[in-house]
Amino acid sequence: MTTVSACWRALTDLVLGADARVRRRVRLSMIAVWGYSISSVLLVYAMQIGLVARVPGEMLLAYMWVGMTTFYLLVRTDWSTRLGSPGMDLPQCLYALVAILFAYAITGPVRSSVLMMIALVLVFGMFTLSARQVFIMGAATVLGLGVVMATLVQLYPAEFDPKLELIKFVLAASTLPAVSAVAFYVAQVRGRLVQQKAELRKAFDRLQDIATRDELTGLVNRRHMLSLIQQAMQRQQRAGEGFCLALIDLDHFKRINDLHGHQAGDAALRHFAETARAELRQTDTLARWGGEEFLLMLPSPDPGPGGALQALGRIREALQAQPLADGSLRLGFSAGITEHPAGEALDLTLERADRALYAAKAAGRQRTEVLPVPAPRERPLVKPAQV
Known part of the structure; x- marks a missing residue:
């Protein structure tokens, strides 16, 4: 049993990292891994039954797995901290948004259901992004969706009805800001809680310092x-x-x-x-x-x-x-x-x-x-x- 526990501990350290901060970030990244994995299975099935053409489907698969692997390695090796984004939260959300818009363009009759995944990305952002980043994500979502829909209408007018696409865009554009607003509020609350926690830590350290040190000399009392x-x-x-x-x-x-x-x-x-x-x-x-x-x-x-x-x-x-x-x-x-x-x-x-x-x-x-x-x-x- 001890050997099994040691092997399991070594495996988790290898996958998640030994540092507690890195482990927390990698675990959050695993949520994206789960989402990409389910999406990949569905995409392969859609390709097999003819809903999605093979070439664009394989391109989307490659896009998802190359991105997922890259983000995992950046976070796992802590290179993400050197790049200024320890959890790579905003880059991951924007990358996922591009994948969703790509999927919307190639998934044929089921493309409307793909739009629901945008809300999932925004909900994920509630717990990882700052208020400013949530605003950027919401704006990028509405803008990106509008550009993709307009492009598809221009390139494939027989397949994409302009009136139908307009209705979809208006519904999405009116719904997504509401979701973004909730995420923005949650991010603000989370930011205030983090700030209050830091202030409480400073106050506690100050009280501990007063209790253990001589005020005049700074020495232990x-x-x-x-x-x-x-x-x-x-x-x-x-x-x-x-x-x-x-x-x-x-x-x-x-x-x-x-x-x-x-x-x-x-x-x-x-x-x-x-x-x-x-x-x-x-x-x-x-x-x-x-x-x-x-x-x-x-x-x-x-x-x-x-x-x-x-x-x-x-x-x-x-x-x-x-x-x-x-x-x-x-x-x-x-x-x-x-x-x-x-x-x-x-x-x-x-x-x-x-x-x-x-x-x-x-x-x-x-x-x-x-x-x-x-x-x-x-x-x-x-x-x-x-x-």
């Missing part, structure tokens, strides 16, 4: 950082992926506020955040912990104190090389680093990082201290805290 650390602790329990924490405090930040004002203090916080992010790995997470304090989490690979020291060293060098404001103010920081051993409560790790930070400040600031993890027998046996 304290609440979200605690959640990320909890996830890292769970990965550590499952896969042994350790991590380090570094508690960082900007040196003499109060002096910056007192001498230069709170705007300069805010600029200093943003400057530190931007500089630090530029020097960190994508897997590292820096959060504003509170005030002028920041918390840095450095996960595997190589999350040891040596790697953390190097990362903080790069940040310190970058801050010295990029002074703030007029160049007279260079930021410095003190930091405390420690590892988080599996099974230890988070508050104990944070307390150890805080003691390392205090040691760095006591030693003269603008430095980093590492506080190693106590031996197992010296650590309290406490389960990981639920954050």
